[in-house]
Amino acid sequence: MKGGLEPVETPSSKPGTNVSVAPKPQKKRKKGTWQTLAQQKYLYLMSMPFVIWLFVFNYVPIWGWTMAFQNYKPAKSFTDQKWVGFDNFVELFQDERFYLVLRNTLAMSVMGLIANFIFPIAFAVLLNELRGKFFKRTVQTVSYLPHFVSWVVVAGIITKMLSNDGGIVNELLMALHITNEPIQFMSQGKWFWGIVTASDVWKETGWNAIIYLAAITGIDKELYEAARVDGAGRFRQIWNITLPGIRTTIAVLLIMSIGHLIGIGFEKQFQLSNTLVTDYSEVLDMYALKYGINISRFSYGTAISMFTSVVGIILLLAANGIMKKTTKESIM
Template identity: 85%
Template sequence: METLSTQPETRNVSATPTPPKKRKNGIWRSILKQKYLYLMSIPFVIWLFVFNYLPVWGWTMAFQKYKPAKSFSEQEWVGFKNFVDLFQDERFYLVLRNTLAMSLMGLIAGFVVPITFAVLLNELRGKYFKRTVQTVSYLPHFVSWVVVGGIITKMLSIDGGIVNEVLISLHIINEPIQFMAQGKWFWGIVTASDVWKETGWNAIIYLAAITGIDKELYEAAKVDGAGRFRQIWNITLPGIRTTISVLLIMSIGHLISIGFEKQFQLSNSLLTDYSEVLDMYALNYGINISRFSYGTAISMFTSVVSIILLLTANGIMKKTTKESIM
C-alpha cells in the first residue's frame, strides 16, 4: 500500500525579482559619447584646482609663526594663537561691523534695484530704445574702480562737485557738504556707487529669465482683464523666482567677503574707521607689516564664515521655497 507524503512541496520562489545587472561599461560608454565635453572641461578643472584648491594648503600658515626664509618643516607651530589674537583685537570688531553693514546694504540694494530695473525694462515696447537703454546701463560694469573712484570723488567734491551744486541750486542745503570727509556718508556712497556700476550688468540674467516665461500666460492674463501690474506680480516675478533664489543664496555666501576695491578707492585717512573691511584689514595687518600668519588667519576666518553662511542660506531656502543650489 502506497504511503502519501503529507509534507507540502517547497518551492524556491524569490520574494522580489532580482534587478537587472548594470552594464560594467555603461560609464565608459557615457564618457566616450560625451568625450568632447569632458575635454573642454579639463582646462577649467585644472584652473579650479590650481587657483582654488591648491592654495588651501596655505591655511597651515595660520597655525604657524611663519617665516619666509624657513622651510615648512622648520616653521614654528603656535596652534590657535593667531585666532586668539584676532578675536582679542578691538580693531577686528570695528572692521567686521563695517564689512557686515556695507554687505547688507549692498545685498538689499543689489537685489531690489536690478530686479526692478529688469522688470521695467522688459515692459518697454520700443525695441531699439530698449536695447539702447540696456547697453548704456551695463557699460559702467566694464569701467575700472580706479576710474569710478575718481568720478565719484569729483562729483561729491565741495569745489565744483555736481552733487553739491544741484543741492544748493534746489535750496536743499545752504553750503556744500563734505561727503568725503564724514564717515556717516561713506557706507551710503559705496552702496550707491556699486548700484550705479553693476545694476545694468546684474539685470541681464533677470532679463534672460524673463524671456523664458511662456508668452501664453500673459495672453491669458490679458483675456482675464489683468493689467500690467497684475501681470508683473502674478506672472513675471513668480517666473523668475528660481533665478532670484539661486542668486540670493550665492550672494549671502559672499556676505562677509566683499573685497576691498570700492573701499580702497573711495577711502581716505579721515574715513578709515568706516571704510576698512576684512580684506583690507588682512592686507594692512598681514602683508604690509609681514604678519603673514595673522593675515592668513583673517582670510581663513572669512572663508569659513562664508561657507557656513552659504550652507545656512541654502538650507533655509530649501525648506521655505524648495529652491537650492546643492
Template identity: 85%
Template sequence: METLSAKPGTRNESAIPKPPKKRKQGFWKSVVQQKYLYLMSLPFVIWLFVFNYLPIWGWTMAFQNYKPAKSFTDQKWVGFKNFVELFQDERFYLVLRNTLAMSLMGLVVGFIVPIAFAVFLNELRGKHFKRTVQTVSYLPHFVSWVVVAGIITKMLSRDGGVVNDILLSLNIINEPIQFMAEGKWFWGIVTASDMWKETGWNAIIYLAAITGIDKELYEAARVDGAGRFRQIWNITLPGIRTTISVLLIMSIGHLIGIGFEKQFQLSNSLVTDYSEVLDLYALNYGINIGRFSYGTAISMFTSVVSIILLLLANGIMKKTTKESIM
C-alpha cells in the same frame, strides 16, 4: 487531451515578453562615449583645482609663526594663537562692523534694484529704446573702479561738485558738504556707486529668465482682465523665482567676503574707521607688515564664515521655497 483556452477579455501574461532590463552604464564607458565633452571641461577643472583648491594648503600658515625663509618642516607651530590675537583686537570688530554694514546695504540694494530694473526693461515696448537703455546700463560694469572712484570723487567734491551744486540750487543745504571727508556718508556712497556700476549687468540674468516665461500666460492674463502690475506680480516674478532664490543664496554666501576694491579706491585717511573691511584689514595688518600668519587667519575666518552662511541660506531656502543650489 483537454486544452485550456484563455477567457475572452483576458490575456495570458506569461506569453507577453518582458522588456529587457537596462544595465547601468559604467563610469569609464560613459567617459569614452563622451570623451570630447570631458576634454572640453578638463581645462576648467584644472584651473578650478589650481586657483581654488590648491591654495587651501596655505591655510596651514594660520597655525604657524610663518617665516618666508624657512621650509614647511622648519616652521614653528603656534596653534590658535593668531586667532586668539584676532578676536582680542578691537580693530577687528570695527572692521567687521564696516564689512557687515556695507555688505547688508549692498545685498538689499544690489538684489532688489536689478530685479526691478529687469522687470522695467521687460515692460518697455519699443525694441530700439529698450536695447539702448540696456546697453547703456551695463556699460559701467566694464569701467575700472579706479575710474569710477575718480568720477564719484569729482561729483561729490566740495568745490564744483555736481551734487553740491544741485543741492545748493534747490536750497536744500546752505553750504557745500564734504561727502568724502565724513565717515557717516561713506557706506551710502559705496552702496550707491556699486548700484550704478553693477545694476545693468546684474539685470541681464533676470532678463534671460523672464524671456523663458511662456507668453501664453500673459495672453491668458490679459483675456481675464489682468493689468500690467497684476501680470508682473502673478506671472513675471513667480516665473523667475528660481533664479532669484539661487542668486540670493550666492549673495548671502559672499556677505562678508565683499572684496576691498571699492573701499580702497574711495577711502582716505579721514574715513578709515568707516571704510576698512576684512579683506583690507588682512592686507594692511597682515601682508603689508609681514604678519603673514595673522593675515592668513583673517582670510581663513572670512572663508569659513562665508561657507557657513552659504550652507545656512541654502538650508533655509530649501525648506521654505524648495529651491537649492546643492
C-alpha cells in the same frame, strides 16, 4: 492558439488544461560609467581646462591656510616654521579693531545685498515691459557699460562729483537751497557706506539684470495672453506671472550673494577711502591686506582670510538650507 501565445504546461495546472504564460519583459541595461565617459568625452575634454584652472587657483592655495597656525617666517622652510596652534585666532578675537572692521564689513555687505538684489530685478522687469526694440536695446547697452569701467575711474568720478569745491552734487544742493554750504561727503564717515552702496548700484545694476532678463524671456508668452484676456493689467501680470516665473533664479542668486556676504573684497573701499574715514571704510579684506602685506604678519593675515572664508561657507550652507525648506529651491 493562432496568432497568440503557445500554451505552456505548468505543474499546478490540471491535466488537460493549457495555461498561457507571458514572457518576462527584458530589463534595460544601465550604461556603465566608462561607456558614459566615452560617449561624452568631448564635453569632458572641453571642460578640462576650466577644471584644471579651478584646481590650481582655488584648491591648491588652500594649503597656505597652514600659515594661520604658524609663526610664519619667509626665510625659513615649511618644516622649520614654529607652530603656534590657535594663537593667531585668539589674538584676532581679542583685537577690538577686528570688531570695528567686522561691523563695517557686515554693514556695507547687507546694504549692498539689499540694493543689488532689488534694483536689478526691478530694472529687468521694467526693461522687459518696453515695447520699442531700438529704445530697449539702447537702454540695455547703456546700463551694461558701467560694469566695464575700472573702480579707479569710478572712484575718481565720484570723488569729483561729491567734492566740496565745485562738485556737481554740492552745487545742485545749494542751488535748490537744500543746504547753505558744501557738505563734506568724502571726509565724513557717516556718508561712506551710502556712497559705496550707491556707486555699486550704479556700476552693477545693468550687468546684474542680464540674468533676470534671460529668465523672464523664458516665461511662456501664452500666460500673459491668457492674463490679458482675463482682464489683468500690467502690474497684475508682473506680480502673478513674471515674478513667480523667475523665482528659481532669484533664489539661486540670493543664496550665492549671501555666501559672499562677509567677503566683499576691498576695491571699492580702498579706492574711495581716505585717512579721515578709515573707521568706516576698513573691511576684513583690507584688514588682512594691512597685516599680511604692509606689516608682514603673514600668519595673522592668513588667519583673518581663513576666518572670512569659513564664515562665508557657513553662511552659504545656512542660506541654502533655509531656502530649501521654505521655497524648495536650492543650489545643492
